[in-house]
Amino acid sequence: MTDISLQSVLRLLQSSQLIEARIAGEFSCVHGISVNEMFLLMQLEQAPLQRLPRVELAKRLNTSASTVTRMAAPMEKLGLVSRQSDERDARLAFVVLTEAGATRVSEARTTFAKQAGYVFRDRWEPEEIEQLSALLGRLVAGTPGDLS
Amino acid sequence: MTDISLQSVLRLLQSSQLIEARIAGEFSCVHGISVNEMFLLMQLEQAPLQRLPRVELAKRLNTSASTVTRMAAPMEKLGLVSRQSDERDARLAFVVLTEAGATRVSEARTTFAKQAGYVFRDRWEPEEIEQLSALLGRLVAGTPGDLS
DNA sequence: CCTAACTGCTTGCATATGCAAGCATATTGA
DNA sequence: TCAATATGCTTGCATATGCAAGCAGTTAGG
Numbered sequence: 001m002t003d004i005s006l007q008s009v010l011r012l013l014q015s016s017q018l019i020e021a022r023i024a025g026e027f028s029c030v031h032g033i034s035v036n037e038m039f040l041l042m043q044l045e046q047a048p049l050q051r052l053p054r055v056e057l058a059k060r061l062n063t064s065a066s067t068v069t070r071m072a073a074p075m076e077k078l079g080l081v082s083r084q085s086d087e088r089d090a091r092l093a094f095v096v097l098t099e100a101g102a103t104r105v106s107e108a109r110t111t112f113a114k115q116a117g118y119v120f121r122d123r124w125e126p127e128e129i130e131q132l133s134a135l136l137g138r139l140v141a142g143t144p145g146d147l148s
Numbered sequence: 149m150t151d152i153s154l155q156s157v158l159r160l161l162q163s164s165q166l167i168e169a170r171i172a173g174e175f176s177c178v179h180g181i182s183v184n185e186m187f188l189l190m191q192l193e194q195a196p197l198q199r200l201p202r203v204e205l206a207k208r209l210n211t212s213a214s215t216v217t218r219m220a221a222p223m224e225k226l227g228l229v230s231r232q233s234d235e236r237d238a239r240l241a242f243v244v245l246t247e248a249g250a251t252r253v254s255e256a257r258t259t260f261a262k263q264a265g266y267v268f269r270d271r272w273e274p275e276e277i278e279q280l281s282a283l284l285g286r287l288v289a290g291t292p293g294d295l296s
Numbered sequence: 297c298c299t300a301a302c303t304g305c306t307t308g309c310a311t312a313t314g315c316a317a318g319c320a321t322a323t324t325g326a
Numbered sequence: 327t328c329a330a331t332a333t334g335c336t337t338g339c340a341t342a343t344g345c346a347a348g349c350a351g352t353t354a355g356g
Contacts, residue, residue, distance in 0.1 A: 004277050006257070007296045009167060009264035011284035013183075016164030017210045018291060019157060035161075036312090055334060062165045064314055069336060071312090091321050091334045109154070116157035119287070129152050132283040135276065136159035139267070143166060148155045184342090203304055212344055217306060219342090239304045239351050 023115045031108045033080070036061070038112065040071055041080065041105035042147050044097035051084060051096040060145025068095070080104055171263045179256045181228070184209075186260065188219055189228065189253035190295050192245035199232060199244040208293025216243070228252055 020035070028034050033041075043060045044050050052060070058068045072095050075081045080101035086092035097105075120129050133148075140146045168183070176182050181189075191208045192198050200208070206216045220243050223229045228249035234240035245253075268277050281296075288294050 003261045003264070004274065004281055005264040005268050006261040008277050008281040008284065009260075009267060010296050011281060011288050012160070012167065013164055014210075014291070014293070014295065015284050015287035016161055018288065019160065021210050034312095053334075054336095062162075062169050065335065066315080066337080067313055089322070089334085093335065112157075113151045113154040116151070116153040119157060120153050123286070126152065128283065129156055131279070133152055133156040133159060135280040135283070136156065136163050138271070139163035140159050140166065143162070145162070147162065148158050182342095201304075202306095213305065214307080214345080215343055237304085237352070241305065 019119055022119070023112070027108075027111060027115065030111055031104065032078075033075070033104065033108065035112070037071060037075060037080075038105060038108045039147070040068075040075070040095075041097060041101055042109070043145055044081065044095060045102065045105055046147070049096075050102070051094040053086075053092045053094055056144075057095055062145065075101075167267055170267070171260070175256075175259060175263065178259055179252065180226075181223070181252065181256065183260070185219060185223060185228075186253060186256045187295070188216075188223070188243075189245060189249055190257070191293055192229065192243060193250065193253055194295070197244075198250070199242040201234075201240045201242055204292075205243055210293065223249070 024035055027038075031038070039061060040057065043057060044052060054068045054072070055065055058065045061068065072081055072083075076083060078100075079098055082096045082098050084094040084096045086094065137148065140148065172183055175186075179186070187209060188205065191205060192200060202216045202220070203213055206213045209216065220229055220231075224231060226248075227246055230244045230246050232242040232244045234242065285296065288296065
């Protein structure tokens with residue numbers, strides 16, 4: 001393989017697929033939400049006032065506004081988020097993190113962290129994980145929804 | 149952020165999303181196939197006899213057998229792959245890379261490599277990309293469908 | 297042999313998601 | 327002021343995908 005950038009991106013996409021497949025099943029069984037739903041809650045968690053307009057949330061999740069609309073609806077029924085409108089601009093419909101949502105995302109993060117640990121459980125030195133994290137950090141740095 | 153494994157996995161999944169979003173649109177417009185379809189062709193390309201049973205292809209793509217069935221059908225209409233049965237075991241239906249498919253995947257890889265290069269165009273030294281690739285290589289090492 | 301269990305593939309149904317159109321509201325320019 | 331444009335959200339349609347059931351063919355145990 002001559003092209004190192006190509007190799008890196010191929011490995012990045014492949015490892016991402018592997019990890020998602022490995023984590024997703026157990027995760028949603030334990031917490032009743034998907035990994036993507038946890039990501040949504042995590043975005044709210046780190047937003048000022050724990051709330052975001054739908055369009056902004058879509059940008060930070062690298063997805064479309066319609067997906068946010070459709071993700072938020074069932075989560076609202078579960079009480080994990082609520083809807084809030086803006087007094088100044090009636091077009092805005094904030095997605096707001098509720099108490100229950102904050103609790104849930106906290107529990108979910110714990111499970112996720114444990115599963116993330118398993119990814120590196122064999123033959124990884126802490127310094128190597130740090131190195132990987134630092135390099136990946138440069139790829140997500142400055143993007144709207146950086147969670148790390 | 150106290151847990152380095154968590155941070156690494158979060159960044160890995162996020163950077164993967166970012167890259168996919170950035171690459172997918174232009175890519176499929178240029179080549180008439182999606183990135184996932186290119187991955188399918190690349191798996192065949194590196195398989196003995198440029199062919200694989202559907203179940204094996206599913207494993208290597210980290211997906212389900214039904215997805216492979218449904219991906220292969222339109223690609224067969226396009227002439228990129230063909231179907232071949234096994235003389236010994238009539239259950240097997242190989243997906244076979246055609247000449248046209250080999251040409252197409254070669255062109256697609258060129259475009260993909262160019263786009264991969266853009267991912268690292270700013271502030272990345274070749275040694276850093278190598279380092280990233282090596283670390284990610286450990287995550288995909290030994291998995292069925294390693295393309296790198 | 298022959299039946300039971302297994303394997304590979306396909307298909308029906310459910311879910312997830314993007315795009316484009318539509319609707320309501322805000323902003324801008326004359 | 328008001329018409330044209332822009333923005334935020336939702337919804338209809340199309341595509342992508344997984345799971346479970348079903349079918350065809352193979353293998354194993356008696």
